[in-house]
Amino acid sequence: MKTDIFHVTGFGKVAPWVDLANSKEWNGFGKLTDHLTNPRWLATFLKHWNLHPLSSKDIPRRKLVQLRILLRRAAEKLAVGGSLGARELSNLNQALNVPGRQKLVQDQNGFRVEMVPVQSDWSWVIAQIAASLGEMLATREVERIKVCANPDCRWVFYDPTKARTKRWCHDRTCGNRARVRRARAAQKRKA
Ligand SMILES: [Zn+2]
Numbered sequence: 001m002k003t004d005i006f007h008v009t010g011f012g013k014v015a016p017w018v019d020l021a022n023s024k025e026w027n028g029f030g031k032l033t034d035h036l037t038n039p040r041w042l043a044t045f046l047k048h049w050n051l052h053p054l055s056s057k058d059i060p061r062r063k064l065v066q067l068r069i070l071l072r073r074a075a076e077k078l079a080v081g082g083s084l085g086a087r088e089l090s091n092l093n094q095a096l097n098v099p100g101r102q103k104l105v106q107d108q109n110g111f112r113v114e115m116v117p118v119q120s121d122w123s124w125v126i127a128q129i130a131a132s133l134g135e136m137l138a139t140r141e142v143e144r145i146k147v148c149a150n151p152d153c154r155w156v157f158y159d160p161t162k163a164r165t166k167r168w169c170h171d172r173t174c175g176n177r178a179r180v181r182r183a184r185a186a187q188k189r190k191a
Contacts, residue, residue, distance in 0.1 A: 005035070006044035010169070014158045016049045017133040020064070021071040021156045028153045028174055036064055049132075051125045060122050067095055067126055071133060075156040078137075079147040095130035098123045150174035 006012060011019045023035040023045075035041040046053065070091050074084055084092075099118040104111060117124040136145070141164075148155040148169040155169035168174035 005038075006041055006048065010155075011035075011041075011045065012048045015132040015136055016045075016051065016129045017071050017136070018075075018156050018158065019045055019049075020068050020129055021075050023068060024072075025155070026153055028150055028177065030152055036061065036068070046125070049128075051128055052120055053122050053125050054120045058122070060126070063122070063126055067129060070095075071129075072156070074133065075145060075147055076154075078142055078145045079156075081143070092130050092134065096127050096134065098127040100124075100127075148174050150177060 009025070011022065023041070025033045025035060027033065035045075042059070045051075070088060074088055074092075077084065077088075100115040101118060103114050103116045105114050136142075136158075140158075143164055144159040146157055146159050146166065148157065149167040150169075153169060153174050155174075157166075157169050159166040168178065
């Protein structure tokens with residue numbers, strides 16, 4: 001099996017909304033990759049999160065990009081302890097505004113009630129991505145939503161550490177880079 005850039009680069013870990021927010025990815029050295037323009041990335045993203053648009057054609061790129069901007073803005077605000085503005089809330093609710101119905105499901109884990117789409121179209125997919133942010137805000141610790149402190153990276157992540165002190169997406173890359181930078185600056189000051 002070919003390794004795909006989706007899993008290798010750290011997608012698919014937290015929630016669909018985090019992946020979409022990070023799909024415009026800065027590599028830490030100022031290089032930008034827009035994964036939304038990569039059909040394989042998009043297909044893996046949808047499959048990983050069990051999102052099944054009826055058709056893989058007619059991808060509403062503009063809507064996805066709009067949602068990405070909204071999610072990114074939300075993450076940047078929440079990461080510094082802010083809250084969402086009325087505009088963001090209204091835009092999120094607009095994305096969520098697609099008809100669904102409830103369905104009782106029984107499997108090896110017991111019973112659960114699921115929301116299923118009236119129509120499995122792209123609007124439903126977009127609503128599911130927006131809903132994943134809504135669910136996180138409503139059920140998990142908002143303070144754990146962070147943006148990597150490396151200004152050339154800005155990767156959105158969920159801080160799992162007990163003390164909630166994680167500053168970088170990865171200590172070995174961005175964290176290390178910051179340490180090296182600090183050490184160099186300190187050396188310069190001494191010289
Ligand atoms: Zn980073």
